[in-house]
Amino acid sequence: MSLLEVDNLSIHLRGGRTLVESVSLTVNAGEIVGIAGESGSGKTVTAMTSLGFLPAGATATGEVRIDGADMLSMRPKQLQAVRGSDVAMVFQDPMTSLHPMLNIGTQLTEHLRVHQGLKRKQAWARAAELLELVRLPDPHSALSAFPHRFSGGMRQRIAIAMALACGPKLLIADEITTALDVTVQAGILDLLDRLRRETGMAVVFITHDLAVMNVVADRLYVMYGGRMAENGSISQVLNSTRHPYTRALIDALPEGAALGKALVPIPGEAATPDRRPSGCAFHPRCVFAVDSCRADVPRLRELEDGHLAACAVDPFGALPDRAQLLDIALATPKDPRVAS
Ligand SMILES: Nc1ncnc2c1ncn2[C@@H]1O[C@H](COP(=O)(O)OP(=O)(O)O)[C@@H](O)[C@H]1O
Ligand code: SF4
Ligand SMILES: [Mg+2]
Numbered sequence: 001m002s003l004l005e006v007d008n009l010s011i012h013l014r015g016g017r018t019l020v021e022s023v024s025l026t027v028n029a030g031e032i033v034g035i036a037g038e039s040g041s042g043k044t045v046t047a048m049t050s051l052g053f054l055p056a057g058a059t060a061t062g063e064v065r066i067d068g069a070d071m072l073s074m075r076p077k078q079l080q081a082v083r084g085s086d087v088a089m090v091f092q093d094p095m096t097s098l099h100p101m102l103n104i105g106t107q108l109t110e111h112l113r114v115h116q117g118l119k120r121k122q123a124w125a126r127a128a129e130l131l132e133l134v135r136l137p138d139p140h141s142a143l144s145a146f147p148h149r150f151s152g153g154m155r156q157r158i159a160i161a162m163a164l165a166c167g168p169k170l171l172i173a174d175e176i177t178t179a180l181d182v183t184v185q186a187g188i189l190d191l192l193d194r195l196r197r198e199t200g201m202a203v204v205f206i207t208h209d210l211a212v213m214n215v216v217a218d219r220l221y222v223m224y225g226g227r228m229a230e231n232g233s234i235s236q237v238l239n240s241t242r243h244p245y246t247r248a249l250i251d252a253l254p255e256g257a258a259l260g261k262a263l264v265p266i267p268g269e270a271a272t273p274d275r276r277p278s279g280c281a282f283h284p285r286c287v288f289a290v291d292s293c294r295a296d297v298p299r300l301r302e303l304e305d306g307h308l309a310a311c312a313v314d315p316f317g318a319l320p321d322r323a324q325l326l327d328i329a330l331a332t333p334k335d336p337r338v339a340s
Contacts, residue, residue: 001068002026003170003202004050009062011042011049011226017273019045019058020226027170030196032203034217034234036210036249038270042226043206047172051087052079067169084115088163092175094155097162098147104131104158105143111165130161134191153184160191167199174206189216210249214238222246225271225281228300232307242309242316245282280312288315 004027011020020042027033035043045055050064052071064071067086071079090097099107108130109123118126124143131139134157147155156176163171173192177185192203193216205216213220214234221231222245230243241247251264268285271277277284283293292312300310303317 003029003067004204005063005065006046006050007063007065009046009049009060009064011045011054011058011060013055013273014057018226018276019055019273020049022062023223023226023228024062025221025228025231027202027204029169029202030200031218032192032196032205032216034213034220035204035206035223036208036213036220037223037229038208038249038266040270040272041223043208043223044174046223047089047174047204047206051083051089051172085166086168087170087172088166088168089172089174090156090159090163090176092178094152094159095147097159098155100147103144103146108143108158108162108165111162115166127161127165130164131158133164133195134158134161135187136161151184153180153187156180156184156188157191160188160195164195164199164201168201170202170204171195172204172206175208177212178207178209185212186215192216210238211253222249225276226273227281227297228308228310229282230307230309230311232304236304236307240304240307240316242303242307242314243311244286244288244313244315246309247316248285280310288313 006023006025009020009023010018012018023042023046025033035046037043049060050066050071052074054060060072066082069082071082074082105124105127108127109120112118112123112126113120127143128139131142136142136154136157147158150158177188180188189212192205195201196203205213207213217234219232220234220237222229222237222243224245229245230237230241237246238250241250248266252266254263266285269275271281279295280286280289280293280298283289286293290313296312298310298312300308302308303314
């Protein structure tokens with residue numbers, strides 16, 4: 001059984017708009033699983049719904065299980081208990097989790113006292129340990145400082161320490177390195193990798209940036225227009241890409257241009273729930289689109305072991321191997337006009 005199992009999740013708003021359609025994903029203990037896609041593709045709403053935070057007025061169908069617990073049918077009190085112990089979330093802006101008027105120690109220890117019943121002294125000692133775990137310099141003096149004293153990268157480390165306070169089995173990290181410069185970003189990615197190795201915690205890492213994803217994730221899900229476009233191991237998805245949208249995201253990476261390749265921005269605008277084209281939502285921007293792409297929503301198909309893509313055309317499909325080519329050649333009737 002996986003730690004997080006999202007099965008055929010759809011999220012509908014009142015009035016009929018669909019934010020997310022038939023999304024499935026799994027996360028195992030100790031794994032870092034990425035969710036990528038342009039802004040508006042449904043990454044955050046999928047993650048938030050998995051924790052039982054549905055957008056106002058929305059309904060969800062399908063199943064979400066965390067450690068076997070059914071997140072979509074839980075009562076608010078039960079959900080709160082799961083969120084306070086099994087799962088935690090960190091966002092792009094660390095100030096979402098940090099209160100500007102309270103010192104770090106007060107914020108960290110409150111969590112430890114409320115959720116774990118630690119006494120004041122024990123809680124301060126544990127808080128210092130958590131800051132040490134996220135490699136914040138001088139943790140003891142940091143406890144009595146206020147958030148504004150720290151840089152963006154340090155605040156993000158503190159927000160991660162807060163998330164770790166409950167000893168979660170699953171951490172959802174939503175664009176947590178997006179606002180940071182490259183060196184600070186690298187430090188945070190290292191930290192996540194170390195934490196999952198040391199604690200066995202699983203991480204859902206959400207970013208639109210495939211270059212960052214390539215550094216940190218074991219497996220990758222690529223979303224477009226609220227649907228799953230492609231998923232597999234990081235190497236399957238990024239090195240043997242099968243979906244034109246994933247290919248377009250890779251070609252749009254500035255890193256490609258740095259290697260001497262031309263940067264090719266994806267033409268047109270990303271699909272949103274208000275503007276989701278018929279059939280394959282990517283068809284207006286896809287150079288491989290054929291007539292049927294405009295009418296039929298492509299099914300997510302397994303193309304090789306654990307590698308799935310939702311493309312009816314599959315333009316990057318593997319070429320037949322040599323043995324298959326020989327079979328094809330032998331089976332093809334010879335042209336009688338050609339002398340043997
Ligand atoms: N509470 C909401 N009400 C209406 N639309 C929403 C709500 N939350 C998200 N959306 C819409 O759902 C789409 C997916 O949003 P989101 O999951 O935030 O995308 P991502 O995280 O991939 O950028 C967006 O077009 C967004 O405008
Ligand atoms: S189904 Fe058609 S439009 Fe969609 S990605 Fe594949 S080729 Fe492009
Ligand atoms: Mg988002």
